[in-house]
Amino acid sequence: xxxxxxxxxxxxxxxxxxxxxxxxxxxxxxxxxxxxxxxxxxxxxxxxxxxxxxxxxxxxxxxxxxxxxxxxxxxxxxxxxxxxxxxxxxxxxxxxxxxxxxxxxxxxxxxxxxxxxxxxxxxxxxxxxxxxxxxxxxxxxxxxxxxxxxxxxxxxxxxxxxxxxxxxxxxxxxxxxxxxxxxxxxxxxxxxxxxxxxxxxxxxxxxxxxxxxxxxxxxxxxxxxxxxxxxxxxxxxxxxxxxxxxxxxxxxxxxxxxxxxxxxxxxxxxxxxxxxxxxxxxxxxxxxxxxxxxxxxxxxxxxxxxxxxxxxxxxxxxxxxxxxxxxxxxxxxxxxxxxxxxxxxxxxxxxxxxxxxxxxxxxxxxxxxxxxxxxxxxxxxxxxxxxxxxxxxxxxxxxxxxxxxxxxxxxxxxxxxxxxxxxxxxxxxx
Ligand code: DGY
Numbered sequence: 001x002x003x004x005x006x007x008x009x010x011x012x013x014x015x016x017x018x019x020x021x022x023x024x025x026x027x028x029x030x031x032x033x034x035x036x037x038x039x040x041x042x043x044x045x046x047x048x049x050x051x052x053x054x055x056x057x058x059x060x061x062x063x064x065x066x067x068x069x070x071x072x073x074x075x076x077x078x079x080x081x082x083x084x085x086x087x088x089x090x091x092x093x094x095x096x097x098x099x100x101x102x103x104x105x106x107x108x109x110x111x112x113x114x115x116x117x118x119x120x121x122x123x124x125x126x127x128x129x130x131x132x133x134x135x136x137x138x139x140x141x142x143x144x145x146x147x148x149x150x151x152x153x154x155x156x157x158x159x160x161x162x163x164x165x166x167x168x169x170x171x172x173x174x175x176x177x178x179x180x181x182x183x184x185x186x187x188x189x190x191x192x193x194x195x196x197x198x199x200x201x202x203x204x205x206x207x208x209x210x211x212x213x214x215x216x217x218x219x220x221x222x223x224x225x226x227x228x229x230x231x232x233x234x235x236x237x238x239x240x241x242x243x244x245x246x247x248x249x250x251x252x253x254x255x256x257x258x259x260x261x262x263x264x265x266x267x268x269x270x271x272x273x274x275x276x277x278x279x280x281x282x283x284x285x286x287x288x289x290x291x292x293x294x295x296x297x298x299x300x301x302x303x304x305x306x307x308x309x310x311x312x313x314x315x316x317x318x319x320x321x322x323x324x325x326x327x328x329x330x331x332x333x334x335x336x337x338x339x340x341x342x343x344x345x346x347x348x349x350x351x352x353x354x355x356x357x358x359x360x361x362x363x364x365x366x367x368x369x370x371x372x373x374x375x376x377x378x379x380x381x382x383x384x385x386x387x388x389x390x391x392x393x394x395x396x397x398x399x400x401x402x403x404x405x406x407x408x409x410x411x412x413x414x415x416x417x418x419x420x421x422x423x424x425x426x427x428x429x430x
Contacts, residue, residue: 359400
């Protein structure tokens with residue numbers, strides 16, 4: 001019988017394109033921002049050099065203004081839409097590789113700490129310069145986040161495109177996205193539905209709006225100030241803010257390890273601002289945290305996984321802890337595998353459609369981390385154990401149907417393999 005840990009490592013080897021990893025062959029043929037950060041942590045469980053390389057290849061795409069783009073197009077491929085010809089971002093970075101024009105959740109700082117902790121365990125002393133380079137890139141990107149995406153200093157960073165959230169077609173964005181026109185100048189040549197059944201992917205009308213938004217920002221020449229004032233979609237997102245806040249805390253840890261006292265003060269200020277912002281988003285009715293639509297001014301009360309992600313950054317009070325624990329248990333009742341990314345009792349729930357219900361291993365990983373941080377270790381271990389079991393039963397799929405446990409979306413997925421390696425080590429020590 002094939003050892004599943006070996007199989008997970010083999011997926012990472014198979015998706016390795018020479019120092020960076022594609023999420024999966026065909027469907028996603030380039031380097032993706034948050035995918036790569038998770039993948040680097042998977043590599044760190046068995047090959048620390050390769051783990052560092054993953055982040056080093058990624059920062060080659062960093063923009064002059066500090067932004068980490070969501071896709072790095074290291075080599076051409078026609079199996080994905082929209083490619084570099086649609087984004088047209090050449091002026092934003094001085095050299096190749098080509099990149100997209102939006103960003104994704106800043107898991108990078110979390111990954112960097114994870115990697116550096118692994119370095120400390122091995123006692124290697126030759127990684128300092130590489131660590132400094134990655135730290136400086138991360139710090140520049142956090143500065144970009146605060147300046148470009150929280151100009152009003154709310155302590156909440158905004159997404160200007162659903163793709164930035166990583167949860168593209170989540171019901172959380174429905175109302176805001178419905179205001180975005182469906183007209184496009186670009187011919188939409190969807191490639192994703194050639195790889196994956198269309199019922200598991202966003203709809204065509206979603207792609208029209210996604211593409212319309214790309215065109216608006218391209219016309220702003222990707223200038224953050226112009227984008228901010230022209231954006232037809234602008235959401236202060238608690239998932240993004242929580243990941244940034246947690247990554248900032250991890251950079252604080254890094255700065256103290258590396259004796260970088262100048263950076264420390266700046267990072268403390270950033271962190272406090274984000275923590276205050278997140279704390280202001282608790283919602284009693286939802287029993288979680290809610291994002292804010294900056295155009296309508298309305299709270300987004302859709303029950304999606306975003307409501308739980310702030311656990312990774314915050315220390316909850318006992319009432320919040322109990323509420324979140326009960327809510328997660330309620331969402332998982334009757335499911336073969338939790339945590340669904342949309343509550344099953346919601347009218348928006350679709351068990352097979354991408355971010356409208358399916359379970360994602362990396363989301364379970366983040367939520368379990370948050371539960372551990374908040375002394376809910378038993379529930380964390382259940383979620384981690386279930387994630388491992390569903391992967392062992394269904395394979396390294398992109399996501400899973402919570403009702404049946406069936407594997408969905410792309411196969412041989414890198415971040416599912418990485419989640420397996422990290423969570424299994426956490427639970428069993430191997
Ligand atoms: C896609 O193309 O499906 C991605 O989620 C956008 O990054």
